[in-house]
Amino acid sequence: MKKDINTVAAIKLLISRLVVYGILIFLTFLCLFFFYLMFINASRSNAQLQAGFTMIPGGNTIKNFVNAWHDTNISIPVGMKNSFIVASLSAVLTSYFSALTAYGTYVYDFKYKKAVHLFILAIMMIPSQVSAVGFIQLAFKYHLTNKLWMLIIPSIAAPSVYFYMRQYLEATLPLEMVEAARIDGSNEFRIFNEIVLPIMKPAIAVQMIFSFVGSWNNYFMPSLLLNDLQKKTVPVMIATLRSADFTKFDMGKVYMLMVMAILPVMIIYVILSKSIIKGVTSGSVKG
Numbered sequence: 001m002k003k004d005i006n007t008v009a010a011i012k013l014l015i016s017r018l019v020v021y022g023i024l025i026f027l028t029f030l031c032l033f034f035f036y037l038m039f040i041n042a043s044r045s046n047a048q049l050q051a052g053f054t055m056i057p058g059g060n061t062i063k064n065f066v067n068a069w070h071d072t073n074i075s076i077p078v079g080m081k082n083s084f085i086v087a088s089l090s091a092v093l094t095s096y097f098s099a100l101t102a103y104g105t106y107v108y109d110f111k112y113k114k115a116v117h118l119f120i121l122a123i124m125m126i127p128s129q130v131s132a133v134g135f136i137q138l139a140f141k142y143h144l145t146n147k148l149w150m151l152i153i154p155s156i157a158a159p160s161v162y163f164y165m166r167q168y169l170e171a172t173l174p175l176e177m178v179e180a181a182r183i184d185g186s187n188e189f190r191i192f193n194e195i196v197l198p199i200m201k202p203a204i205a206v207q208m209i210f211s212f213v214g215s216w217n218n219y220f221m222p223s224l225l226l227n228d229l230q231k232k233t234v235p236v237m238i239a240t241l242r243s244a245d246f247t248k249f250d251m252g253k254v255y256m257l258m259v260m261a262i263l264p265v266m267i268i269y270v271i272l273s274k275s276i277i278k279g280v281t282s283g284s285v286k287g
Contacts, residue, residue, distance in 0.1 A: 065260075083233040096204075120163075173199055173200075178195075234261045
């Protein structure tokens with residue numbers, strides 16, 4: 001009887017695992033299929049793309065690359081450089097100052113501490129487009145358009161990143177450690193930079209990749225603030241190719257530029273993947 005119960009339990013466990021693995025395989029296929037399709041389309045000519053969908057690569061990869069690289073409406077090296085500057089600085093500054101803010105509201109006891117925390121969380125509810133109108137008017141009024149730092153500075157204030165950092169600190173940082181460092185004579189910035197930041201490396205890696213990808217793919221603000229070719233970012237250049245004259249429109253070039261735009265993000269993700277997984281799992285359970 002006991003043997004039969006163990007057999008039934010083993011069968012149920014096997015079925016559960018098969019279901020879970022099946023779901024994971026299906027989700028993985030959905031995630032990777034569109035990347036594969038994008039690479040396939042980047043290898044096909046405009047005429048082949050107009051003919052319809054296919055899973056077979058074309059033979060126009062090099063031609064599409066050359067056409068996109070030498071297109072007079074865009075400058076791929078300039079776009080890549082501008083996007084990398086904006087995305088990398090935004091990721092670093094957002095992660096650092098959000099972690100610093102989370103540290104301040106978690107470690108220190110001060111009047112209206114809860115009110116400050118709730119106020120920051122309330123800002124998460126406000127869509128960025130609501131404040132964008134006033135920001136754009138301010139930029140045009142003081143002739144601050146075509147400035148890359150106008151895309152970097154506002155990204156420092158990121159309530160969602162702050163919230164994640166705060167939750168991570170509550171799960172991983174004992175206040176006794178901070179008190180011990182203070183007793184040893186360390187100042188507050190040294191405590192944060194030399195003790196707290198190393199503990200928060202997984203969380204910072206997670207938010208850096210998310211912030212990098214979000215800034216790299218951002219089209220809304222750059223399209224409104226940047227009209228100089230030497231200041232445009234990659235998403236704006238992709239939109240420029242898509243809005244070209246219909247008689248000169250080449251979807252092969254568009255897909256090739258999309259592939260070139262996504263490669264840096266994939267490289268950054270591969271570099272930080274271990275820290276990302278560690279950060280997600282470590283911050284999910286409060287210790």
